[in-house]
Amino acid sequence: MDSVIKSYFEDLEAKDKDVQIEAFNNIKAAINEEVDWAYEVWDQLKEWLTDADNHRRSRAAQFLAGLAKSDPEKRILGDFPALWEVTKDPKFVTARHSLQSIWRVGLAGKEQKEMVINHIVNRFQDGAHEKHYTLIRFDMIQGLKNLYDELKEEEIKQLSMDLIETEEDIKYRKKYKTVWK
Template sequence: MDNKTQSYFENLEATDKNLQLEAYTNILAVTNEEVDWAYEVWDELKEWLTDPNNHRRSRAAQFLSNLAISDPEKRILKDFPALWKVIKDQKFVTARHSLQAIWKVGLAGPEQKKMVITHLVDRFNTCHNEKNYTLIRFDIIQDLKNLYGEVKDEEIKQKAMNLIETEKDSKYQKKYMSVWK
């Protein structure tokens, strides 16, 4: 890892919130592309998934989701359950940020894509009794749209359409469908 990227990770712990935000934003930008240093931070990020600090949990989930494309050993397949737990975090904002990023794991390969889609579909189907379930469902539909936009797999679109059709409230059905317009 180069010094600049290393400083981003160090600045995540800075007392200056602006410096933290800049570091966070830069790490997300850098990890949108494949990097050769993923395993230098992988284990620490995995530990952060259960950190008492919700910011660390959220960042770890987002960074690991992005780093899945830089994971030739396919560690994400084994570590996915820990990552998935964060999308059900007790802090809704943490859960939501994690959910909004998890689709990127599907860019890492066919196994990862299948795993992400299966989990997203299951989450959509089982969250209806939860507080904020319409936001969760919206994010899932957006995740599927984002993944579809990158891999152009018509099965993903069809799964999303099938999920949208299961929504009984026409207001939310229209809202979910708006993602695909």
């Protein structure tokens, strides 16, 4: 890991919120591509998934999801349950930010893609009891759309459309369909 990236991780702990935000955005930009330093931060990020600080939990989830494509050892397969838990965080903003980035794990390979899709499908079908469930469903449909945009696999689009059709409330069905326009 070069000194610039290292300084971004250090700046996540800065007192100045603007410095933290800039560091966060720079790390997110860096992990849009494959990186060779994923394992230098992996264990720390894994620990942050259960940190008392919701900002750390959120950052860890977003970073690990992005780093999945830089994971040739496929550690994400074993660590995914802990990552998925953050999508159900008691702090809704943390849960939502995590859920909005979880689709990135699917870019890491076939196994990872299937794992993400299966979790999304199960939650879409079985999570009606969750608070803010319509927002959560919207985020999951958006995640499938993002995955489709990257991979161009028609079965992802079809699956998403099939899930949308299971929505009983026509208002929300229409809202979810707007993701695909």
